[in-house]
Amino acid sequence: xxxxxxxxxxxxxxxxxxxxxxxxxxxxxxxxxxxxxxxxxxxxxxxxxxxxxxxxxxxxxxxxxxxxxxxxxxxxxxxxxxxxxxxxxxxxxxxxxxxxxxxxxxxxxxxxxxxxxxxxxxxxxxxxxxxxxxxxxxxxxxxxxxxxxxxxxxxxxxxxxxxxxxxxxxxxxxxxxxxxxxxxxxxxxxxxxxxxxxxxxxxxxxxxxxxxxxxxxxxxxxxxxxxxxxxxxxxxxxxxxxxxxxxxxxxxxxxxxxxxxxxxxxxxxxxxxxxxxxxxxxxxxxxxxxxxxxxxxxxxxxxxxxxxxxxxxxxxxxxxxxxxxxxxxxxxxxxxxxxxxxxxxxxxxxxxxxxxxxxxxxxxxxxxxxxxxxxxxxxxxxxxxxxxxxxxxxxxxxxxxxxxxxxxxxxx
Amino acid sequence: xxxxxxxxxxxxxxxxxxxxxxxxxxxxxxxxxxxxxxxxxxxxxxxxxxxxxxxxxxxxxxxxxxxxxxxxxxxxxxxxxxxxxxxxxxxxxxxxxxxxxxxxxxxxxxxxxxxxxxxxxxxxxxxxxxxxxxxxxxxxxxxxxxxxxxxxxxxxxxxxxxxxxx
Numbered sequence: 001x002x003x004x005x006x007x008x009x010x011x012x013x014x015x016x017x018x019x020x021x022x023x024x025x026x027x028x029x030x031x032x033x034x035x036x037x038x039x040x041x042x043x044x045x046x047x048x049x050x051x052x053x054x055x056x057x058x059x060x061x062x063x064x065x066x067x068x069x070x071x072x073x074x075x076x077x078x079x080x081x082x083x084x085x086x087x088x089x090x091x092x093x094x095x096x097x098x099x100x101x102x103x104x105x106x107x108x109x110x111x112x113x114x115x116x117x118x119x120x121x122x123x124x125x126x127x128x129x130x131x132x133x134x135x136x137x138x139x140x141x142x143x144x145x146x147x148x149x150x151x152x153x154x155x156x157x158x159x160x161x162x163x164x165x166x167x168x169x170x171x172x173x174x175x176x177x178x179x180x181x182x183x184x185x186x187x188x189x190x191x192x193x194x195x196x197x198x199x200x201x202x203x204x205x206x207x208x209x210x211x212x213x214x215x216x217x218x219x220x221x222x223x224x225x226x227x228x229x230x231x232x233x234x235x236x237x238x239x240x241x242x243x244x245x246x247x248x249x250x251x252x253x254x255x256x257x258x259x260x261x262x263x264x265x266x267x268x269x270x271x272x273x274x275x276x277x278x279x280x281x282x283x284x285x286x287x288x289x290x291x292x293x294x295x296x297x298x299x300x301x302x303x304x305x306x307x308x309x310x311x312x313x314x315x316x317x318x319x320x321x322x323x324x325x326x327x328x329x330x331x332x333x334x335x336x337x338x339x340x341x342x343x344x345x346x347x348x349x350x351x352x353x354x355x356x357x358x359x360x361x362x363x364x365x366x367x368x369x370x371x372x373x374x375x376x377x378x379x380x381x382x383x384x385x386x387x388x389x390x391x392x393x394x395x396x397x398x399x400x401x402x403x404x405x406x407x408x409x410x411x412x
Numbered sequence: 413x414x415x416x417x418x419x420x421x422x423x424x425x426x427x428x429x430x431x432x433x434x435x436x437x438x439x440x441x442x443x444x445x446x447x448x449x450x451x452x453x454x455x456x457x458x459x460x461x462x463x464x465x466x467x468x469x470x471x472x473x474x475x476x477x478x479x480x481x482x483x484x485x486x487x488x489x490x491x492x493x494x495x496x497x498x499x500x501x502x503x504x505x506x507x508x509x510x511x512x513x514x515x516x517x518x519x520x521x522x523x524x525x526x527x528x529x530x531x532x533x534x535x536x537x538x539x540x541x542x543x544x545x546x547x548x549x550x551x552x553x554x555x556x557x558x559x560x561x562x563x564x565x566x567x568x569x570x571x572x573x574x575x576x577x578x
Contacts, residue, residue, distance in 0.1 A: 045548035053559060053567070088438055218469045218522035230492040231468065237442030237488075237497040314486070314499055316440060316470070325470040327486065341473035343486075348470070351522050 009033055015365065015398075017046040026374065030357070030365065037360045042350060052340045059335040060086055060160060060306050061299060067326070070342055072153055073116070076102075076109050077319030078326070078342070079158040084239060085328040086160050086337075088313030090306055092295050098162035100288040103241035104175070105148065105157050106317070107277040107284070111182065112141045113320035114270040114277075117373045118193055121267060124366040125202050126403030130192060137185050144178040147171060160302060161295025172285055182278045189274065193267055194255065201409040203264035207356040207368035210261055217351040221322020222269040223372045225249050227261035233318035245283050250276055263371040270373075307335055321345035321373050346374050363405040366398065413464075413490030415443045415498050421464050422447065425456040442488075442497040451504040454485070455514045461489060461500065462519060472526045474534050476562040480505045481534055483513070506536060508563075515540035533560040 025046035031039035067082035119134035149155035214227035232249035322345030468491035535558035
């Protein structure tokens with residue numbers, strides 16, 4: 001994005017480290033010429049918790065809880081990926097029923113995450129009614145998760161070698177009811193988001209990421225798929241129940257759209273994936289075998305086995321935002337892993353933001369930031385400074401600009 | 413993608429690749445291909461892999477082995493093939509008196525985040541890395557402290573401090 005910059009007309013605009021559209025702190029420093037973004041510098045790390053470092057001092061079951069807390073929304077994805085890595089290192093095979101329960105919870109998490117996200121996207125564009133409608137629709141899946149796991153977030157379902165709670169017949173019926181609800185409201189979601197003229201005006205050809213850029217910058221998840229890449233861990237190296245259930249990566253072309261790789265395409269992919277997840281859960285319920293749900297019920301025995309284990313393992317999971325990667329190395333006679341590396345989806349998508357901001361307008365910054373569904377915290381503190389460091393714009397102002405642009409395009 | 417295709421490509425730059433690799437099957441329907449490579453050949457090997465197709469890159473993991481740092485680059489070849497992925501791990505040992513690697517950013521710009529992270533957390537220098545600022549650590553973090561190291565350059569006075577200097 002190096003361009004000739006006229007120093008007289010150029011502003012530096014820091015957004016973050018704390019920004020209302022983000023779930024974790026990150027700082028974007030935009031170089032702005034008039035309304036045009038000419039460059040961006042991205043600095044994450046404001047909340048680096050040293051989880052991998054902590055993990056080197058705890059046993060593997062304690063680390064499982066740390067892993068789940070890497071992310072508040074992809075929590076079950078991290079717990080599954082960590083379990084898969086440890087299972088691969090220690091040579092543990094979880095019982096088949098556990099694989100299905102893991103997949104059901106993972107897909108429910110995807111529905112909740114995607115609908116949460118479309119709400120945030122609507123808010124960024126200035127449609128707060130749509131935000132409330134989406135989050136009302138999302139409540140059903142939160143109820144389902146609470147019924148199954150006892151919690152709305154942080155489910156503590158997966159454990160090393162299986163899952164901690166079973167899905168009883170009664171719970172299965174509740175899940176089926178929930179799925180019928182989502183089949184009913186799906187068309188409404190499509191209508192509200194994908195056939196809406198105003199959303200198209202704000203999102204089509206905004207925040208473009210070409211297929212070639214997405215590939216070389218290692219974009220993952222809906223961000224990669226919206227640019228036309230068939231990257232989906234459930235499709236390329238199926239794990240847990242996805243080995244039995246066919247998962248095709250969702251591309252914007254599935255909605256009859258040409259693939260542009262813009263913000264609109266990222267909405268298309270996420271909305272279509274809600275439907276896909278509903279069908280995956282239905283198949284899981286139908287094909288779920290009976291049997292045990294844990295490789296070893298006694299945690300002391302499990303820890304003893306893990307302590308004796310020696311080896312290394314990789315766990316890769318398709319979280320709602322993309323590939324979650326865990327690498328674990330175990331040596332005998334040591335409770336903690338000697339190495340633990342976690343890679344989150346936003347880590348992979350960081351670099352992809354740079355081309356997306358190319359030639360964008362200031363009012364398009366919030367939807368573009370939101371469009372990769374960054375998993376980074378949220379408080380209200382955005383400032384735009386002029387060259388002398390005086391505050392000229394705050395979060396409300398930035399949000400107002402975005403709302404105004406929507407109204408302007410609607411011709412109000 | 414078959415692991416043989418990748419091994420073949422790598423053998424053109426590393427003729428003794430057969431002695432350096434371990435292939436394992438995984439319950440996650442993908443082969444695990446671990447290749448031990450000399451650090452100075454990293455870029456050649458990645459170039460050979462990228463000659464087949466642009467790989468997916470996940471992360472760099474590492475371990476402090478005492479007198480050397482072991483870094484593992486986790487790639488996935490066949491990253492758009494149905495049930496065809498091969499997780500390819502390039503592993504190298506860097507002696508602590510020569511912690512240097514070639515940057516891959518000109519070939520695969522997406523590796524920048526991981527290289528900046530490895531630089532600050534392990535203290536490995538990347539030749540050709542265009543941006544050498546801290547990324548996940550604070551901007552004013554001391555340049556000679558590397559939190560994942562288990563020697564005198566690691567964190568001091570933290571829980572589980574492995575230097576014993578609390």
